[in-house]
Amino acid sequence: MKESTKVNKGNMSCPTNENDFAIQTFAITKKFGNLTAVDGVDLSIKSGEMFSLLGPNGAGKTTTIKMLCCLLKPTAGTATVMGHDIQKEPLAIKEIIDVSPQETAIAGHLNAWENLALICGIYGLSKEETRKRSEELLELMGLTKRAKEQARKFSGGMQRRLSIAMALISDPQVLFLDEPTLGLDPQARRSMWERIEDLKGKKTILLTTHYLEEADALADRIAIIDKGKIIALGTPQELKNSISDKRTMVVKARNLTPDSIDGLKKMYPEAKKIEGGVEIRANELSFDKIVDFLRSKGATIESMSMKEPSLDDVFLQLTGKELRE
Numbered sequence: 001m002k003e004s005t006k007v008n009k010g011n012m013s014c015p016t017n018e019n020d021f022a023i024q025t026f027a028i029t030k031k032f033g034n035l036t037a038v039d040g041v042d043l044s045i046k047s048g049e050m051f052s053l054l055g056p057n058g059a060g061k062t063t064t065i066k067m068l069c070c071l072l073k074p075t076a077g078t079a080t081v082m083g084h085d086i087q088k089e090p091l092a093i094k095e096i097i098d099v100s101p102q103e104t105a106i107a108g109h110l111n112a113w114e115n116l117a118l119i120c121g122i123y124g125l126s127k128e129e130t131r132k133r134s135e136e137l138l139e140l141m142g143l144t145k146r147a148k149e150q151a152r153k154f155s156g157g158m159q160r161r162l163s164i165a166m167a168l169i170s171d172p173q174v175l176f177l178d179e180p181t182l183g184l185d186p187q188a189r190r191s192m193w194e195r196i197e198d199l200k201g202k203k204t205i206l207l208t209t210h211y212l213e214e215a216d217a218l219a220d221r222i223a224i225i226d227k228g229k230i231i232a233l234g235t236p237q238e239l240k241n242s243i244s245d246k247r248t249m250v251v252k253a254r255n256l257t258p259d260s261i262d263g264l265k266k267m268y269p270e271a272k273k274i275e276g277g278v279e280i281r282a283n284e285l286s287f288d289k290i291v292d293f294l295r296s297k298g299a300t301i302e303s304m305s306m307k308e309p310s311l312d313d314v315f316l317q318l319t320g321k322e323l324r325e
Contacts (some may be wrong), residue, residue, distance in 0.1 A: 022047045022069060022174055022204035024159075027077035030063050036061040039228035040077065050200050052099070052219035053208045060228040061208035062102065062203050069099055077136055082173055098172040102179045104163045110150030112143050112162050115151055119169040129303070137165040141195055157188030160194055169198075175199070177207045181214060193217055212311040212323055225314060231318050240309040243317050246270075248307040249285050252277040253299045260297035270321070279307070 004313045010292050017279070023045040030038040033213055038060040045051045066072040070090035078085055084092045106115050113134060120130035138144045141161040146154065151162060161181055167175060180196065181189040189211070199205060215222050216236045224232040224239070234241055256278060260280055264271040270281040280290065289305070294301060315323045 021080075022049070023079065023081055023206065024078065025064075025068075025079040028064070028067060028079050030060075030067060030074040031071060033158065036228050038067070041228075041230055042085060043223060043230070043233075045206060046205065046220075048243045049202055050196075050205045050207065050218055050220045052215040052222045053206065053225055054210070054212065054215040054219075054222050054227040056210050056324075059210075060209075060223045061225060062178055065099065065178050065206065065208060069097060070094060071174060075267075096173045098167040098174075099176040099178065100160075100164045100167040100180060102182055106151045106162055106166065106193045109150060111148045111150050111164075112138060112154075113147045114161060115166060116181055119166045123170050125169075133171075133265075135167060137168055140168075140198060141165045142191075145147055155188065157171065157184050157191055159190075160184065160192060164195065165200050166203070172203065174204045174206070175248065177205060178317075179199045179208055179210070180210070181211065189214070212315070216311050222311070224318065226319055237272060237312065239311060239314045243309050243314055246281050246283055246310070247285055248279060248313075249287075249290070250274070250277060250279050250294055250305050250307050251290065251294070253294060253301045253304040255299050256294075257297060257299075260294060260299055261302050263297065264290070264295060277302075 021044050023043065025041050025043045027042060028038060029036065029040050041060075041064060047052045047090045053064060056125060057063055063072065068081060068086060070086050073087065078087050080097055081093045086093060106133050110118065116134040116137060117130050125133060135144075138147050140258060140273065141164060143161060143165070146158065151159060154162065164180065166178065168231065177196065181192045190205070193214065193291050196205075196207070200218075200220075207215075219236060221233065221235050222239060223230050232242070234242070235304065253276075254272070261271070261273050261278060264278060266279060268280045268285075272279055291301060291304075312322060315321075
C-alpha cells in the first residue's frame with residue numbers, strides 16, 4: 001500500500017511494512033501527577049529520515065525524546081526504536097541510539113579533542129579508532145582548527161557542535177537532537193543548520209525545536225505538537241499547502257488612514273495593519289478592487305506582493321496563536 005501524502009491532523013497513515021520505520025510510537029502517554037505532558041502520541045518515523053517535532057516550550061517534545069531514549073517510562077502506550085520495544089528492550093535501544101541534549105554535556109576544562117577521546121574511551125574504542133573517529137567528527141563539525149582549545153572558551157554554537165560530535169562517536173543508528181540551537185544567535189544557528197544538514201540521509205534523526213524556520217529548513221517531515229498532542233503532520237510544503245485555500249497579499253503604502261483600514265476590513269475581514277502597510281488574507285483577492293479603494297482614500301501604494309503561507313500561518317490557524325520563543 002502506498003503511503004498517503006495527505007497532511008494528517010493526528011495519526012499518520014503509514015505503510016504496512018513496519019521494517020521501513022526506525023521509530024514508531026503507539027498512543028504513548030506521559031503524566032506527571034495531574035499534568036499530561038504527552039497525550040496519546042502516534043508517530044511513524046522512516047529510516048534515514050530527518051524528522052522534526054515542532055512546538056512551543058512545554059509542548060511535550062523533550063518528554064517524548066526521554067521516553068524514546070528509555071530515560072522515562074511512559075504512563076501508557078509504548079514505542080519501538082529499530083524494532084525494539086522501549087519498555088521491554090531498553091538496553092538494546094541504548095546500544096543503537098545517542099542524544100545531544102538541550103543542556104550541552106561537555107567538560108569545559110578539557111579541549112575538544114579530549115572531550116571526544118573521553119567518549120571514545122567510554123565506548124571502548126582503540127587508540128587508532130579514537131584518532132580516526134575524532135578527526136572525522138572535528139572536521140564534520142568545523143572544529144579542527146580549535147581542537148586543542150579548552151571547550152569553556154568556545155562560543156555557544158561551537159559548544160553545541162562539539163556536543164553533537166560527542167553524540168556521534170558511537171555511530172548511532174538513531175540520533176536525537178533536542179533543541180540543538182537553543183539560545184544561539186541567528187548567525188550561529190544557521191551555521192549549526194549547515195552541520196546538521198550534512199547528516200541528512202546518513203542517520204535517522206529526530207530533531208526537536210520551537211524555531212519554525214529551523215524545522216522548515218531541515219526537516220523531511222514535521223509533526224506539530226501542542227499541549228502534548230500531535231495536531232498536524234506532513235512535509236513542510238504539505239503543511240503550508242494545508243492552509244492554501246486562502247491567499248495573502250501584502251500592500252506597502254503611505255498615508256493609510258484608520259478609515260481606509262476599516263474599509264478594507266469590511267471587504268476582507270482578515271485584513272490587518274502591518275508596519276508600512278496592510279496585509280490582506282482571503283480566498284479571493286481582487287488586485288484592481290484593492291488598488292482603486294486605497295487610492296480613493298488618498299493612500300499612495302508603493303508595492304503589492306503575494307505572500308506564501310508559512311509554518312507560522314499553519315500554527316496560527318491550528319491553535320489560534322503564534323509560535324514564539
